Amino acid sequence: MSAELRGPQDAERWLCAGLCLARQEGLNPESLTASVPWLLATLAEAPDLPPPALVADLGRLVSGVPLSPALPVPDTLPRLRTAVRAYDDHVLARLAAEPHLDAVSSALARLPEALRPRGVAFLAARVLTRLGFTGGTALSPGLARRVLERPPAELLQTGYTALREPGSGAALERLAEGYEALASAARRAQALLGDAEAFTLENLEHLQGKAQRMALEQAVEAAEALSRTLPPKLRARPVSSGPTPTSLEDEAAFPQGGFASVSNVGSLENLVTSELVYMEDEPTLDLFDVRYVEGELLYYTRDESVAVRRRRVITFAVLPGLVDARVKDTGVRWQRAVVALGLVLCLVRRLSAWLTAEDLRFRVVFVQDGKGQSPLEAERGLCELLLREWRERGTAEVLTAPDLDSVLSEAAASTKRSRVDVLLVDAARHGAQGAPGSHDAREADARVGLQLVDLSGPSPHVRVLGSKTVTREPQDAPPPESPWESWTGATLELARSLL
Structure with a gap:
């Protein structure tokens, strides 16, 4: 039977204790300050929150801050300690090894500073959706905001106290259930991040509301699903038309031109710089002048071929x-x-x-x-x-x-x-x-x-x-x-x- 939060005090303990379980070395009020906007944005996405440390850990991971899953778990309920270890092994390890993590991190870094909490909240919601996670804890948005607006040092003190207090049993049991559900879902999930997340983050600044964002996510997911059914390569059919020179205004789109060889014919701006050693300071005729008159100076020449596609x-x-x-x-x-x-x-x-x-x-x-x-x-x-x-x-x-x-x-x-x-x-x-x-x-x-x-x-x-x-239909149609x-x-x- 699942544990339920019986009142505002249990909800406060659940939230503060969950923040103290973030897998970051040297967790302090300064580092906790960055997690608060992420949690508030996640709360705006949906009233049911996962264990708060997931949002904090994911935000740090995609922001380039290394996590420390090998850190000891604070002294608390044995069941919760075991669940956090399973979360380290099956959720955080999977997230850190995701092939799309770099693309997602780069897309988040390019967002304006004010939009990054919204981006982290979107990522948390997408990871939970890919996990099929349904063990969220319903919190009153007003209560959560009042708690998270407190000084970070007070949040940490309340959280560490709740982890050790015997009277916090309901909150700790609820946290343990959330971590267990996350680890169990991660064992079955195929991927925790994909093209849809990176694509949506790149366009998050231009999206008009949640409906358009969901439509964009679904279209990218559909494109991924269709692309997986195609072979890696297909042979192009032969064409009878010949190649045409590409227009000059497109010349910067692909390599062409550049220095190709050395010749004794050219302009002074293309002169091989080593030829300058023949110049002398005396006002008399020097070897450089002789080579110039005789046409023996060396010049770089360019490849003037026309790109054809x-x-x-x-x-x-x-x-x-x-x-x-x-x-x-x-x-x-x-x-x-x-x-x-x-x-x-x-x-x-x-x-x-x-x-x-x-x-x-x-x-x-x-x-x-x-x-x-x-x-x-x-x-x-x-x-x-x-x-x-x-x-x-x-x-x-x-x-x-x-x-x-x-x-x-x-x-x-x-x-x-x-x-x-x-x-x-x-x-x-x-x-x-x-x-x-x-x-x-x-x-x-x-x-x-x-x-x-x-x-x-x-x-x-x-x-x-x-x-x-x-086209005629076959006699025995499939x-x-x-x-x-x-x-x-x-x-x-x-x-x-x-x-």
Whole structure:
């Protein structure tokens, strides 16, 4: 039977004693001061707190302060001492060895100082979610704030006293249960940190409220899940078009130029500096002058070769019918529209890694409806955050277009200098204006690779548009896949077709 905190005094003892169990060498009032804003921000995230030392330890760990899990546990309840040791072995050791810890720490360090407590609170909530931890202790926010606003020295004194007092049994038993639940959950968890945490922290300053933050987390999680189903490498299909010289304004994006050799022809600013030894202070003719007149001085010469790469433009045309995909299907953890954005992020990441030898550009275009409105404005803002890294590099852009015809016309115009692929993403029902069924008869430029990602049902389907080939269903059709298997299959099909 779980122990319950019977009143404000037990809650105060639980909070102060929990702070004194932080695994940091030389715990003192100064070091405790940094933990208080983290706990207050965590309390704002959810009223149920884990053992307070978890928030303090996690905050120190991602802030670059080393922890000391081998420290002796203060003299207290034997069950609590054993639980803290298990927490050291299964939670702190796992966190310290997480491969994403450096990325998370770097993202937190780049946040403004005022946002870092919120970032630590977000990380604590995400770690608890990944653990599946449900043993939190409900505290009154007002009581917790009154306790945490006391001087740090008083908090430590109260905490160490509570750890030794016989009358603190309920608070100590509750702490022991929390530590045991953390250690037990950590034994079963696959990972405690991931790309979603680093990605969200990098964009935390730009997120508008908790709903957008959750949508961003889920889209990144969906992208991770889809990416895990793809092979590490895929073979690109051969192309008939030749390479084109890259535009001069892009010359800083990849190596070119620089000194390549030495010649006796050149300008004085490229003179090899060792030639200056031939100069003399006397006003008479020196050896430097003779070598200059004879053309024997040495100059550095530059490699003036033109960088040549194939141009690729991949356009994701997100049609207004995607509003019908704001539903959650059985067997899929996220909304259909969220997985669609995760699919875009997954393809951008993988194609950027696979097509490093090409001048690759991504365009995500949100098409307005017939009334000139943008029903997917929330998804557009989320997509800007998801692709912020590539937008800052200049390799991706998120746009709005009045209609699909303008998107296709621009794609056709780009084929003069690039290979162009367009993916239509739609979820409108068949038979509606602009619905997936109405796209099959669309005539596209033969030089544009046009495909449709049909999200009108739980299972996505990918179709090539404008193709004269008729696909026949086999006699013995396989049983229908689950929605998630359809998502993974569609992702692999799109990745292969875009290479």
